Amino acid sequence: MKYTFSFLSMVIVIPTLVGCAVGPDYHKEDVWTPSKWSKPTQNLQASVNSQVVMDKINPQWWDYFHDPVLSDLERRAVTANLDVQMATQRLIASRAQLMIAGSARFPSVNGSAGYQRNQYSKKGFSRAIDKIRNREPALGNMVNPSDIDVPAFNQWDDALDTSWEVDLWGRVRRQYESAKALKQMSEEDRRGILIAQQAEVAQNYMTLRGLQAQLQIVKENEKIAQDILDLANQRFNGGLVTELDVRSAEAQLEQTRADIPNLEQQIIEYINALGLLLGEPPRALSTELSTPKPIPPVPSQVPIGFPSELAQRRPDIRQAEAKLHSATAEVGVAEADFYPKVTIDARLGFQSLSLRDLGFWSSRAWSVGPSLSLPIFEGGKLKGQLTLKKAEQKEAALAYRKTVLQAWQEVDNALNAYQAEQLRQVRLQDTVKSNQRSVYLAQAQYRQGLQTFINVLNAERRLLSSQQDLVNSNTQISINLVQLYKALGGGWESTYPDSSQIASTQPQTEVQTQGQTQTMSKKN
Structure with missing residues (x-):
């Protein structure tokens, strides 16, 4: 009756205790979120042609540039990029850890x-008989130890062994909760690497097209410098100027030509950089990227989503949140280590001295029972471990808050940089126009002998410098837009994208380029 009572008590009490879990439960942190995006100054906002708007972001944000080559590179990077592939393997490993x-x-x-x-040994039986003889002489004298023959025998057994830890204090559940959070961290790490690599592809592509545009400008200025040299030679042969003008024109021509090898070298480097991002060997993309194309223009309206969505789009914020969740669960594991650990072991099988009898029910053998282990003295190990986990939890909470604030800082900086560079572009456009007119007037007046040659050279240098600055600004505007979308966490999808999901679906959008707006749409 006592056994029945104890067993029933165990059946009733254990499920009740299993529902308990020591340690703190995770609750999502409340972090600062502005109600709207920050706006630039009124003068700056009115001067730019590409405006940011609170609207849903296309997950394939690079399609806003309407460049089929860029879109193709981005689709290929999803599966070909080696950093993304390594992150995928780390995710597989974290899923295995969860299992x-x-x-x-x-x-x-x-x-x-x-x-x-x-x-069995005969000696053991002899000692047993001697003890019997001492107690019961009449019975002991009936058996002679020397006549005992102890035969060898076979023993066959097979069994199923099972063991289960009764999770009274939630230690196992907290470990599983922590492992799930770590898996979430790996997922966000992979997504973050993908977004970073996609942004890197776009930035390198913009820079490549900008270098190609600079090379074209240098070659055009090379022709201008050659024309000025021819003019100086004509005037020198006519006795109108000294040899100084000729040598100065030659120096200007060679200086212009000296920029060409450097630009060609940088173009090759960026083609190779794009190849590495796609897991390709050097020069593998030369055929498809060597032909110069315009710098991808930015759209007249840039959707940037809503402020409340930033925490969902930024993988680093989600990763920091998962780390905090894991650290919170680890505190529960450390607390549960202070409590007894109950394990139920059971064994069911068959034992027999003959193989042919092994399968009979009468050969069955079984055992079942709980075991309990209780930490009594650990030399401060458990207390130190709990203190460690609590400190790690607090650190993770602070890191989460810092990640959120840093994300908002990056978005704010990217917004201002995007709009400020557009204002700079407008000023540079006016500068180029003025310098083009200056070169024309200086050449015309030099032919008439109204200007010295030094004025022609200065006008040419100013024109080349301003043209390069304008190309750099056009490139930087597109790069700044890429950096803005990177700061926003790219687009957002509920599932991890693959190459089939990265389909170019460009809507008809107004695209602003060098101060002029034109309508572009993707050809079907």
């Missing part, structure tokens, strides 16, 4: 089978 942690929630069952050939 390992989750297995502790269930009983472990193992099968075993064995065979033994046993031989």
Whole structure:
């Protein structure tokens, strides 16, 4: 009756205790979020042609540039980029760790089978008979120890062994909760790497097109410098100027030509950089990227989503949140280590001295029972471990808040940089126009002998410098837009994108380029 009471008590009490879990439960942190995006000054906002708007972001944000080559490179980077592939393997490893942690929630069952050939010693039987003889002389004298023959015998057994830790204090559940959060961290790490690599592809592509545009400008200025040299030679042969004008014109021509090899070298470097991002060897993309194309223009309206969505789009914020969740669960694991650990072990099998009898029900053998282990003295190990986990939790909470604030800082800086560079572009356009007119007037007046040659050279240098500055500004505007979308966390999808999902679906959009607006749409 006592056994029945104890067993029933265990059946009733254990499920009740299993529902408990020591340690703090995770609750999402409340972080600062502005109600609207910050806006630039009124003068700056009125001067730019590409305006940011609160609207849904296309997950394939690079399609806003309406450049089919760029869109194709981005689609290929999803599966070809080696950093993304390494992050995928880390995610697979974290999922395996989750399976390992989750297995502790269930009983472990193992099968075993064995065979033994046993031989007991005669000496043991002789000592037993001697003891019997001492107690019962009449009975002991009936058996002579020397006549005893102890035969060898076989022992066959097979069994199922099972063990299950009764999770009274939630230690196993907290471990599984932590492992799930770590898996979430790996998922966000992969997504963050993908966004960073996609932004890197776009920035390198913009820079490549900008270098090609600079090379074209230098070659055009090379022709201008050659024309000025021809003019100086004509005037020198006519006795109108000294040799100084000729040599100065030659120096200007060679200086202009000296920029060409450097630009060509940089073009090759950026083609190779794009190849590496796509997992290709050097020069593999030369055929498709060597032909110069315009710098991808920015759209007249740039959707940037809504402020409340930033925490969902930024993988680093989600990763920091998952880390905090894991650290919180680890505190529960450390607290549960202070409590007793109860394990139920059971064994069911068959034992027989003959193989042919092994399968009979009468050969069955079984055992079942709980075991309990209680930490009594650990030398401060458990207390130190709990203190460590609590400190790690607080650190993770602070890191989460810092990540959120840093994200908002990056977005704010990217917004201002995007709009400020457009204002700079407008000023540079006016500068180029003025310098083009200055070169024309200086050449015309030099032919008439109204200007010295030094004025022609200065006008040419100013024109080349301003043209390069304008190309750099056009490039930087597109790069700044890429950096803005990177700061916003790219687009957002509920599932991780693959190459089939990265389909170019460009809507008809007004695209602003060098102060002029034109309508472009993707050709079907």
